[in-house]
Amino acid sequence: MSSAATKGHNAPCSNRDFDFFYRGLEANRLLVQRCADCGTLRSLPSPGCGACGSLDWNECELAGDGMVHSYVIHHHPPLPGFATPLPIALVDMSEGVRILGAMDETDPATITAGLRVKVEFVRRGDIAAFRFRGA
Amino acid sequence: MTNISNRTAIAGYGATEFSKNSGRSELRLAVEATLGALADAGIDPSEVDGMSTFTMDNNSEQEIHRAIGGKDLTFFTRIPQGGGGALGPLQQAAMAITTGIANVVVVYRAMNERSEYRFGQPMHSLPPTSDNVIFAYHGFSGLMTPAAMIALMMRRYMQDTGATSLDFANYAVLARKYASTNPNAFFYQKPITIEDHQGSRMIADPLRLYDCCQESDGGVALVIVSAERARDLRQKPVYIRAAAQGSPGGTVSLGGFYKDNIWPYDECAAAARQLYAQSGLSPQDLDAAILYDHFGPTVFPGLEAYGFCAKGEAKDFVKDGHLEIGGRLPINMHGGQLGEAYIHGMNGVAEAVRQLRGQAVNQVPDARNMLVTAGSGLPTTAAILGVD
Numbered sequence A: 001m002s003s004a005a006t007k008g009h010n011a012p013c014s015n016r017d018f019d020f021f022y023r024g025l026e027a028n029r030l031l032v033q034r035c036a037d038c039g040t041l042r043s044l045p046s047p048g049c050g051a052c053g054s055l056d057w058n059e060c061e062l063a064g065d066g067m068v069h070s071y072v073i074h075h076h077p078p079l080p081g082f083a084t085p086l087p088i089a090l091v092d093m094s095e096g097v098r099i100l101g102a103m104d105e106t107d108p109a110t111i112t113a114g115l116r117v118k119v120e121f122v123r124r125g126d127i128a129a130f131r132f133r134g135a
Numbered sequence B: 001m002t003n004i005s006n007r008t009a010i011a012g013y014g015a016t017e018f019s020k021n022s023g024r025s026e027l028r029l030a031v032e033a034t035l036g037a038l039a040d041a042g043i044d045p046s047e048v049d050g051m052s053t054f055t056m057d058n059n060s061e062q063e064i065h066r067a068i069g070g071k072d073l074t075f076f077t078r079i080p081q082g083g084g085g086a087l088g089p090l091q092q093a094a095m096a097i098t099t100g101i102a103n104v105v106v107v108y109r110a111m112n113e114r115s116e117y118r119f120g121q122p123m124h125s126l127p128p129t130s131d132n133v134i135f136a137y138h139g140f141s142g143l144m145t146p147a148a149m150i151a152l153m154m155r156r157y158m159q160d161t162g163a164t165s166l167d168f169a170n171y172a173v174l175a176r177k178y179a180s181t182n183p184n185a186f187f188y189q190k191p192i193t194i195e196d197h198q199g200s201r202m203i204a205d206p207l208r209l210y211d212c213c214q215e216s217d218g219g220v221a222l223v224i225v226s227a228e229r230a231r232d233l234r235q236k237p238v239y240i241r242a243a244a245q246g247s248p249g250g251t252v253s254l255g256g257f258y259k260d261n262i263w264p265y266d267e268c269a270a271a272a273r274q275l276y277a278q279s280g281l282s283p284q285d286l287d288a289a290i291l292y293d294h295f296g297p298t299v300f301p302g303l304e305a306y307g308f309c310a311k312g313e314a315k316d317f318v319k320d321g322h323l324e325i326g327g328r329l330p331i332n333m334h335g336g337q338l339g340e341a342y343i344h345g346m347n348g349v350a351e352a353v354r355q356l357r358g359q360a361v362n363q364v365p366d367a368r369n370m371l372v373t374a375g376s377g378l379p380t381t382a383a384i385l386g387v388d
């Protein structure tokens, strides 16, 4: 039903609240929402601002750098689209919001809470994606 | 506000065997458990006028009702969040009976989880519901299994408290010890050691295989009636002293990574506040507990959120042996979902009923009041059950 032509991205299982995020990746931009009324940033997309209830928002591009808040190394079961073991990090971005990102191509043994990382844009098949690397 | 405390009671419970392949339909499991619960209570199936279960249960209320010879079903309702909702149907039953909407409510959960689904598989290719677009947003970065989602929360718990995988081993060994003397447990006569736990393979680091619950087929049902009615029935009434749901602001289903504290904690603390207010009891009044162990390490922040020790101190509470029978708070004497079976927490409710009636295989002497909790790391539920 929906296609890359109408949604502007190929990410599976999105909706009109989330499409902007995946479209941003097509342009190598890591986007979050900024409330148009109170200015609060939110990373996990939502139609409403949890701080003031406003439904108006603008896209905000992150600089792409941050510090690992927590992480997991996924071992089992196998994952579609990723080799395992796969490190995945929850990162405190410098703008004050958190973003979850894969850390494929990074040695799991080098990852700790507090590690400084930066975003790297990649393609996974026909999907524009991103991951974190040590800064 | 109407208080539901002590107005209703669990009058009976029923359960199938727990296995890896039941060999029969899920509906058959649900009907067997329901008939078992009604027989245990001494209530004729024709009296059942209410039913409550999980939204994830595949067995419709009216089909069970039809199979048992029900006459007039006036109340049916379901609770979301999988294992997080485990005590929600019990709360629904208590509210319905207290307000006169229903008189005899069956709460049930039956599934061929192991032989037909396997919940631990990567979640992908889902329809874009409001929850699924979040699972997909996280899955986009490879976070696709419940184990990995909980592991991300628990890694931060370890960072903040100093708890280690060796601490988590203490719980796994205890659960398997209890299971080893429970003939209904899948791991009956199969205890493990700390070394076995530490040698078990990583599933989602920091979670090892022996930190993860089993996958199981089986069914459990409970029959809830008014406290007055329960006193005239054949079993000792197990009163519902409190039942609550908890989902404070910022809660996301297996994805609450964007609030200050990402531990599986806040939702449990929210349920705990309500339980103690409803019941007038405090943690010191509880003799034992069933703490939900989809992943054993979540028991640690659970002990803290429900008030048995201070934040960050569960590792010492567990190490000091307080979860053993004879300790301050014995938990999961059936072996938990690590040791007995994974029936979305409902087998734990059945264990609480046995303990309070004095009929458990690993009996806590003179258990009078027990906490029973549900899955954490998502909107959750909990109850306090007790006997006079």
Ligand SMILES: [Zn+2]
Binding pocket: A035, A036, A037, A038, A039, A040, A049, A050, A051, A052, A053, A054
């Ligand atoms: Zn706002």
